[in-house]
Amino acid sequence: MIPSSLTHLLREKANELGFDLVGAIPVSRSKTIDVYNSWLNKGYAGSMGYLERHAELKEDPRRLLPETMSLFALGFNYNTVDPSSQTQNPEIGCISRYAWGDDYHQLIRSKLSKLENYLCHELNAGMLSRSFVDSGPVLEREIAQRAGLGWIGKHSNLINWEKGSWFFLAELLVDVPLEANLPFTRVDCGTCTICIEACPTEAIIADRTVDARRCISYLTIELKEAIPLELRPKMGNLIFGCDICQEVCPWNQNASKSPESGLRPRPE
Numbered sequence: 714m715i716p717s718s719l720t721h722l723l724r725e726k727a728n729e730l731g732f733d734l735v736g737a738i739p740v741s742r743s744k745t746i747d748v749y750n751s752w753l754n755k756g757y758a759g760s761m762g763y764l765e766r767h768a769e770l771k772e773d774p775r776r777l778l779p780e781t782m783s784l785f786a787l788g789f790n791y792n793t794v795d796p797s798s799q800t801q802n803p804e805i806g807c808i809s810r811y812a813w814g815d816d817y818h819q820l821i822r823s824k825l826s827k828l829e830n831y832l833c834h835e836l837n838a839g840m841l842s843r844s845f846v847d848s849g850p851v852l853e854r855e856i857a858q859r860a861g862l863g864w865i866g867k868h869s870n871l872i873n874w875e876k877g878s879w880f881f882l883a884e885l886l887v888d889v890p891l892e893a894n895l896p897f898t899r900v901d902c903g904t905c906t907i908c909i910e911a912c913p914t915e916a917i918i919a920d921r922t923v924d925a926r927r928c929i930s931y932l933t934i935e936l937k938e939a940i941p942l943e944l945r946p947k948m949g950n951l952i953f954g955c956d957i958c959q960e961v962c963p964w965n966q967n968a969s970k971s972p973e974s975g976l977r978p979r980p981e
Contacts, residue, residue: 734788736860786860792879809954877968
């Protein structure tokens with residue numbers, strides 16, 4: 714099957730499974746691995762030592778699957794409902810939007826498995842594949858940007874014109890050639906610095922970098938030690954994660970809602 718036809722069929726299947734954003738690129742060495750390693754060397758990862766492990770694998774996807782010829786980049790919308798007015802109540806703890814519903818890892822892995830099965834068994838177009846969502850040793854944002862899914866905003870999240878930044882990233886490594894998308898080269902943050910100014914702990918550095926040691930998401934989820942005293946008063950009612958930089962982003966003000974029921978808030 715020619716790459717363009719195969720890519721079209723894969724894109725249709727991915728959309729059917731609920732992936733809103735889809736793109737493909739040929740495999741290559743990472744273009745941002747040096748930036749990533751510099752971020753680690755500056756200590757911005759804090760106590761997340763696992764980010765330093767398998768650094769050599771992140772340099773080239775072929776170290777994960779030597780037969781890899783193409784990468785299929787995917788985005789899954791998790792913008793389900795508008796936050797409850799109760800989140801503004803200082804006496805009620807606030808949880809990050811991505812954790813309102815079921816575990817997204819399980820949800821998306823199931824969909825990725827179906828996509829892999831479709832490629833290898835229904836289309837008989839590939840022999841080997843590997844898929845990841847959030848936890849694999851791949852540089853997801855770079856892959857997504859190169860596949861045309863969006864640009865990296867000043868809050869360091871990937872932004873899409875239509876979906877904003879409310880989406881999970883996932884990848885599929887395949888041993889077949891796919892028709893490549895053009896990379897997203899236009900950056901549409903302009904002179905806007907709303908996210909930087911809104912961050913209560915000043916975790917966002919102006920060069921699209923986040924110092925995790927000051928990020929409320931890190932402090933309430935990843936940090937296993939006591940939260941630094943000087944940062945505690947700035948956290949408000951945030952007890953698990955933080956969405957402030959995304960909530961204030963102009964690109965998220967009219968972002969479309971996800972129909973995925975599994976990601977909606979659980980009933981009390």
